[in-house]
Amino acid sequence: MTASDFDREWEKLAREVVSGMKEWRIQHPRATWKELEEALDQRLNRMRARLLEDMALASEAARLQEEGARARCPQCGEPLASRGKRKRRLQTNGGEEIVLERRYGVCPTCQAGIFPLDEELQLLPGGLTPNLAEELTHLGAWMPFEQAREMLRRMRGVAVSEATVRRQTERNGAAYVSVQEAEVERIEHEQPEAPIGPEKQVLSVDGAMAPLVGGAWAEVKTLVVGVLGEPVIDGAEQHVHARELSYFSRLLEAEAFTRLALTEIQRRGVEKAGKVIAVTDGAEWVQGFIDYHRPDAVRILDFPHAAEYVGKIGAAIWGEGTAESAGWLEQQLQRLKHEGPGAVLADVRALVAAHPDQPELAGWLAYLEKREAQMPYPTCQKEGWPMGSGAVESGNKLVVAARLKGSGMHWARDHVNPMLGLRNAVCSDRWDEAWEQICGYRRRQAHEGRRRRARRRAAVSDAPSDNGALPVGEALPRSDGAAPIPVPEAVLPVETEGVAQPKQPWRPPPDHPWRTYPACTSSRSRSRPPMDAKK
Numbered sequence: 283m284t285a286s287d288f289d290r291e292w293e294k295l296a297r298e299v300v301s302g303m304k305e306w307r308i309q310h311p312r313a314t315w316k317e318l319e320e321a322l323d324q325r326l327n328r329m330r331a332r333l334l335e336d337m338a339l340a341s342e343a344a345r346l347q348e349e350g351a352r353a354r355c356p357q358c359g360e361p362l363a364s365r366g367k368r369k370r371r372l373q374t375n376g377g378e379e380i381v382l383e384r385r386y387g388v389c390p391t392c393q394a395g396i397f398p399l400d401e402e403l404q405l406l407p408g409g410l411t412p413n414l415a416e417e418l419t420h421l422g423a424w425m426p427f428e429q430a431r432e433m434l435r436r437m438r439g440v441a442v443s444e445a446t447v448r449r450q451t452e453r454n455g456a457a458y459v460s461v462q463e464a465e466v467e468r469i470e471h472e473q474p475e476a477p478i479g480p481e482k483q484v485l486s487v488d489g490a491m492a493p494l495v496g497g498a499w500a501e502v503k504t505l506v507v508g509v510l511g512e513p514v515i516d517g518a519e520q521h522v523h524a525r526e527l528s529y530f531s532r533l534l535e536a537e538a539f540t541r542l543a544l545t546e547i548q549r550r551g552v553e554k555a556g557k558v559i560a561v562t563d564g565a566e567w568v569q570g571f572i573d574y575h576r577p578d579a580v581r582i583l584d585f586p587h588a589a590e591y592v593g594k595i596g597a598a599i600w601g602e603g604t605a606e607s608a609g610w611l612e613q614q615l616q617r618l619k620h621e622g623p624g625a626v627l628a629d630v631r632a633l634v635a636a637h638p639d640q641p642e643l644a645g646w647l648a649y650l651e652k653r654e655a656q657m658p659y660p661t662c663q664k665e666g667w668p669m670g671s672g673a674v675e676s677g678n679k680l681v682v683a684a685r686l687k688g689s690g691m692h693w694a695r696d697h698v699n700p701m702l703g704l705r706n707a708v709c710s711d712r713w714d715e716a717w718e719q720i721c722g723y724r725r726r727q728a729h730e731g732r733r734r735r736a737r738r739r740a741a742v743s744d745a746p747s748d749n750g751a752l753p754v755g756e757a758l759p760r761s762d763g764a765a766p767i768p769v770p771e772a773v774l775p776v777e778t779e780g781v782a783q784p785k786q787p788w789r790p791p792p793d794h795p796w797r798t799y800p801a802c803t804s805s806r807s808r809s810r811p812p813m814d815a816k817k
Contacts, residue, residue: 327376343398344384353398355389362387376439393736422451423704455700457723479555482510486674504531506677513666522668528710531702536567583656585669623657
């Protein structure tokens, strides 16, 4: 379209909006403000969709012209050969449909096909515009999928199914997980210089349970990294707060989690931070995590965790909830906080020796003795270091509990990490960065998928055929002159007990949504409303 074409078409659209609103207002003289806005938005959304469609199709990439500069393959740079036109339908604000009819190009070298216009516009797979796809995923990361579906309908007027929200959110989350895994491999291979971290940094690692399908539970491990602030005196107590908190969470075994957390450790400059304070519970895998990433970190056993074990000993001797047990515990915790663990452990040893009939006391004592070096609580108060792992506990609530737990929440194991990746992005205030990486990954993934299909078609078409069938990769001509119909992938030979057997083409099952459409049903069943197909 030329500039005059734009002027003519867009002025017509603008006049239709103005005249339509004028007539509507005359017919509804007592309309409320909400009705006024809804009527105007409906017409503006329609106009907006037409403007977007015109602007997108004005690109030469939509036509893939033979003359002048032709679109080139993003992989090898060869000019693309045109293979006809295809239509793509996208849904935008207000549920309005945009139809993009654009050329399909094939690289003669790579044999991979692309739509140059889709590449230029950086469109994502699916039936939503990029902005709506982002909003859908963002909402799905914050709230249950059904609520996200309803919120998208109310805010953008776009109707999608709960299954679509779930599928797109988890697919984009899986893309982000793959991006971070690739970043870990890059760091391990290239070993880039780590950035400089802050002067004082706090690091905490812990686990929280998440519900899985079938009533099972599994531990999600979470890393929290923050910048340590100056201590604040509140009455007689000293408090230390961390700021700029970021999170990394995965449902993995300890060794795999320790390795993949490298992406967050590297980004936050943990390796070159001045002093790292690691406040954790007494789990052995946590100590291995610290040994791997920052072995010289100051290790502090979470004070409430230490107090729990001291309290178990007192409750076992004097009885749980008794005045003697409470008084003894209060005295020991004061000494532990202000004098250190030496005197407390000495008293506990004496109690254990005096009660040989309670073997569990020896186990609790051994637990505390093994972690004596991690209880420098007087030094923590002097230096302004935290004594509690509140950061990671709040991180478990924010990242895991707030989205993955709740009434009716049961997750397939393969879907937990994609959701955790998105939760890390939104809770760490890094959504824009994460979404850009997700979009880039999904576009590359789509291109690689086209290249794989092209290689398979080429392999089949090169094979000798004596049955007269049209080789895969060619096309069926049409009498109306429209774009030829590509021959689908089919009949890939597979070896079965040494004999090459043809692979049967896939057919939809009887209950598949496609079979419920009017074109696929008998006349007696066409009155039944069609089910929603996959989007």
